[in-house]
Amino acid sequence: MVRVGFEEMLKTLEDLFLKHRFPDDRARLCAERITENSFDGIISHGVFMVPWLIERVTRGSIDPSVEPRPVGSLGVIEQWDGGGGLGIYNAVRATERALEIATEFGMGCVALKNTNHWFRAGSYGWQAARSGAGLIAWTNTESNMPVWGARDKSVGNNPLVVAVPHPRTPIVLDISMSQFALGKLRLYARSDSELPVPGGYNDEGELISDPGKILESGRLLPIGFWKGSGLAIVLDALAAVLSGGLSTAVLDSQEEERNVSQVFIAFNLEGFDPSSIEGQVEEILGHLHDARPVDPGQSIRHPGQRVLELRESNRRDGLMLDEEIWESVRRLYRSP
Amino acid sequence: MVRVGFEEMLKTLEDLFLKHRFPDDRARLCAERITENSFDGIISHGVFMVPWLIERVTRGSIDPSVEPRPVGSLGVIEQWDGGGGLGIYNAVRATERALEIATEFGMGCVALKNTNHWFRAGSYGWQAARSGAGLIAWTNTESNMPVWGARDKSVGNNPLVVAVPHPRTPIVLDISMSQFALGKLRLYARSDSELPVPGGYNDEGELISDPGKILESGRLLPIGFWKGSGLAIVLDALAAVLSGGLSTAVLDSQEEERNVSQVFIAFNLEGFDPSSIEGQVEEILGHLHDARPVDPGQSIRHPGQRVLELRESNRRDGLMLDEEIWESVRRLYRSP
Numbered sequence: 187m188v189r190v191g192f193e194e195m196l197k198t199l200e201d202l203f204l205k206h207r208f209p210d211d212r213a214r215l216c217a218e219r220i221t222e223n224s225f226d227g228i229i230s231h232g233v234f235m236v237p238w239l240i241e242r243v244t245r246g247s248i249d250p251s252v253e254p255r256p257v258g259s260l261g262v263i264e265q266w267d268g269g270g271g272l273g274i275y276n277a278v279r280a281t282e283r284a285l286e287i288a289t290e291f292g293m294g295c296v297a298l299k300n301t302n303h304w305f306r307a308g309s310y311g312w313q314a315a316r317s318g319a320g321l322i323a324w325t326n327t328e329s330n331m332p333v334w335g336a337r338d339k340s341v342g343n344n345p346l347v348v349a350v351p352h353p354r355t356p357i358v359l360d361i362s363m364s365q366f367a368l369g370k371l372r373l374y375a376r377s378d379s380e381l382p383v384p385g386g387y388n389d390e391g392e393l394i395s396d397p398g399k400i401l402e403s404g405r406l407l408p409i410g411f412w413k414g415s416g417l418a419i420v421l422d423a424l425a426a427v428l429s430g431g432l433s434t435a436v437l438d439s440q441e442e443e444r445n446v447s448q449v450f451i452a453f454n455l456e457g458f459d460p461s462s463i464e465g466q467v468e469e470i471l472g473h474l475h476d477a478r479p480v481d482p483g484q485s486i487r488h489p490g491q492r493v494l495e496l497r498e499s500n501r502r503d504g505l506m507l508d509e510e511i512w513e514s515v516r517r518l519y520r521s522p
Numbered sequence: 523m524v525r526v527g528f529e530e531m532l533k534t535l536e537d538l539f540l541k542h543r544f545p546d547d548r549a550r551l552c553a554e555r556i557t558e559n560s561f562d563g564i565i566s567h568g569v570f571m572v573p574w575l576i577e578r579v580t581r582g583s584i585d586p587s588v589e590p591r592p593v594g595s596l597g598v599i600e601q602w603d604g605g606g607g608l609g610i611y612n613a614v615r616a617t618e619r620a621l622e623i624a625t626e627f628g629m630g631c632v633a634l635k636n637t638n639h640w641f642r643a644g645s646y647g648w649q650a651a652r653s654g655a656g657l658i659a660w661t662n663t664e665s666n667m668p669v670w671g672a673r674d675k676s677v678g679n680n681p682l683v684v685a686v687p688h689p690r691t692p693i694v695l696d697i698s699m700s701q702f703a704l705g706k707l708r709l710y711a712r713s714d715s716e717l718p719v720p721g722g723y724n725d726e727g728e729l730i731s732d733p734g735k736i737l738e739s740g741r742l743l744p745i746g747f748w749k750g751s752g753l754a755i756v757l758d759a760l761a762a763v764l765s766g767g768l769s770t771a772v773l774d775s776q777e778e779e780r781n782v783s784q785v786f787i788a789f790n791l792e793g794f795d796p797s798s799i800e801g802q803v804e805e806i807l808g809h810l811h812d813a814r815p816v817d818p819g820q821s822i823r824h825p826g827q828r829v830l831e832l833r834e835s836n837r838r839d840g841l842m843l844d845e846e847i848w849e850s851v852r853r854l855y856r857s858p
Contacts, residue, residue: 261628292597410745435809473771
């Protein structure tokens, strides 16, 4: 393990992206979001994905210079075309725009087509919460789970973020519709650990907890069996019809995952009584934290709480990182 | 088992509600929705709940004469007060109003406070889909699941509906955040059946499949463990802050579940290209139905498909119903 400082990672990633001809503002923005994701404890959707991003950009499969643009609108819903550009940049811009519409009209939606992997769903929820707004946003993906009752993977795990703002303790939920996100499975497999609960099927169709075998079969378990499968289906359908973009059905016909569809719905809560909303959130969290833990040594956490704790300690002490992961990023920078 | 016709149930329920002094239009509307729910195969959230409704109305805990009304607005978000009236009526009116706002502005939201059990989430999704619109709607409930890591129940299972319209095959997902809805558990317990997968904890904190023991402990299993627990938390928080209504934390301090909070977000899809949306939905469903089933005798179903099949056969042949359930409703009508 190595200990990496926040500024050190930020600078390393920014330099790396500049070297790969990201426009200045995007090199900075992507470096910031990826560093934040990592220091929030979500390495799987942070620095761990950098080699993947560089590979895609180098190959020309993601064009960092493309600007997303509005291509249609219907009242407070805007359709945007991501042009196959940087997923993080497109999603940040879409969130900003949804927040703008919400500021004016109470609620705003940007439906974004032809975009790429946005790394971490939670990133956009925290962005909204920072500006005092609520957010529901999700992305579709190529398939990585069997639809309920099927052998073959046929639905995506379509990560979803829901954010409820609060000045100190926003509630930010970031989940994919599989019991474990793909990046999490890869990290578990890397450290040769069993999953804490079954996370997918092997090729024989048995429920298993071995992350390597699940990655091989590509058959992730939907949360709640038929329920997560159903949720993934409707999220995909709504993303495709609202954005006019590709559904998982079409993503699956491509050689690699690209041109995914995403939805960002922002709620302007500041127009209601902000102090009463603060009070409500505190009442909700108080109620949860009052529950008796199963393990008396463990306290109950709400969605987003662990992130805030890790953010604080990691920024203070530096982030402990698998040496190989960090070295793979630094190698990319040094390579010609 | 008895076989009951659609018109027979509709008439029986309408007469029963009129007898209990529901205003004419509401007696009709509630009878229609409850009969539809039952004939769609969702008896647990249909006729099975009628004795509960009558008991609450008789006791004065639900007032069938109250009219829900708008109490605030922020652009395309309207806050409504359900006044402790009929949950079905309030939710139908809220859905109608969200659809109206969406017709004008692309998207519309009604956040409804002080309402009562809406019976079946799916009912409002089908309502939206019938008018060619998309819908995301949910309700909070008093707690019936432990928050992840806790012994005690502390979050609701907060049923959610997501609908994507199509003239013949809309996708309508209706799920609660528990592996099994409470009504489903009661029906399983009634027929002395084991659950197909574990559905909750016993008093010792062990995962079990015995519906009766789960109803006793009141500790339902969230879908996907920590994920469903988190989803329930953010749905509750968003419902409470958008409506200015009660969260689960406050619902739990009441003697019985009342004055719940609900959110209805409608999407007007007809402003986009309807034929292309139809095509997208068909492409998505085609892809799912092409997946190889685990059991070669079973076909893959999408959310809403089973409902359409049951609706057709039940309306044609009559609904097969547990004699005791039907008798309990008819007894209510005959009782003075």
